[in-house]
Amino acid sequence: MGGSNKTTQTTSNEPYSAAKPLLNQGMGDALKLYKDGGLVKPNTMNTVVPYAQQTTQAMGGLQSLGQANTGGQGLSGQLQGIIDSGGYNDNQMTALGGIKDAATGAFDINSNPAYSQVRQRAMDAASNAAALNASGAGRYGSGTHTNAAATAVGNVAADMDMGEYRNWQGRKDAANTQLFNAGQQGQSNMGNAYQGMQDAYSPLLQVGAMNEDLYGRTLNDQLRIAQERQNAPLANIQALQGVASGAGNLGSSTATAQGPSNTLSNIAGGALAGGSLLKSGGGKL
Template identity: 45%
Template sequence: MTGSSKQTTSSSSAPWAAAQPALKQGIGAAQNLYNSGTGAQVYNDSTVVPWSNNTMTAMDKTKDAALANLNGNGVSGQYQGIINNGGYNSGQLEALNNTRQVANGSFNINEDPGFQQVVDQATNAVNGNASAAGRYGSGTNQQLLGSTIGDLGARQYQAFQQRKDAANSNLFNMGQTGFGQLGQAYSGLQAPAQSLMQVGGMDDDYAARVMNDRLRVFNENQNKPWENLSRLQAIASGAGQLGGSTTQSQPGQNPFLTALGYGATGAGLLGGMF
């Protein structure tokens, strides 16, 4: 006789009995939230902050000032005139032309009315001295008069040359000034358009933010239901792992071997012999 027996062991991984009501309540609450759409709602209104009244007023004033100074109007007309004049305003252009006349002029002592006055004064002085000395009309008187007038003419010519040299130097410097002012005038001419571009850039920025907000609403409407479903699945999956049971069967000890002292080990080694 074999005397063998079979034992069956069962185990359960069910949640703690005291926790089961809370788990059931949580799953039910999650189902209710999912069915009601809570957590999947989308804020469909715009989140774009509109321009304030002060900003809109400033934008309008900037635009009005820019339009008033475009296309030859206002400051743009003055800047265009400077550009047309080679970089000079009207006063500078007048000074430039006067300087150019001196720089390009030729010496003609008879065209200087001031010089004739000086000659008359010198002649009267020389003749007066000669007359007082009783030598008026003498050769000495005439020689002194000629020498005096000649010296005056020489000094006048030297002064003319100095003025001409200075005028040429000033003309060169004024040319450089005009060249530099051309760039400044061109920048000033563009300023109204740049102001309009700044206002336009603000409008473009606002339009881009509005469009991005529309995309946000669209994307949230597309994704929120899936996010809500994922939450429900996560809760259900987590709760599902808490239940379940296992059953294990194994042969029992042979009574005959147990009596001989082999116990369970002997049953494993010698069981096939009986």
């Protein structure tokens, strides 16, 4: 005693009749394009933005500026000269020479013509004063007059020379301080000059970076085009599948329901069916 009870349901989804020609035409056209490799076409257009005329003009100016001031030319030559001179330009070297002379030179009372003139006038004034005093005392031309004049002149000269020596010592000390500071400044100047020589190449670096940027963008665009061409076959397949999936809800479908298949369930089902028949016949055999 066995058996099965199945319920089968079939569903058919048909497109709108007026749409069928459109679907057939669309699928046929898509298939033809796919076979020709034209369903998806790679974009091979150049998308790199070129330099503007103003940009190329500015680049040319920067390049000319850099070339005119590098390699020993223009600013780089002057800066190299400063480095070669210990950090000083020509005018500074002249001033530094004077400072060195003042800092290292020996004391010479006759080295300053202006001082010598003032000193001589003071000595003459002292001599004249001594002469006037001797004349007033009636001793002009005497030994007393001569001694007094010599003493006065000598005192004036000695006082002035001592003052000049002290001034020279002050100038010498100041010059030594200036010389030390000049050495420090020279080191700083050399560093600045070296940095300035590097900065002179900045315009050329700017132009080079701009050219490298353009080349990089061009290369990336070429890579993009190559990738699109390489991916075109796969993209065509995917596009064709996408077109085909648009008709996925059309056509026929079948659904099957499986009922109880064991003997006990069948007997019970038959008894229920027989009971229904008896009731419908009035309950008589």
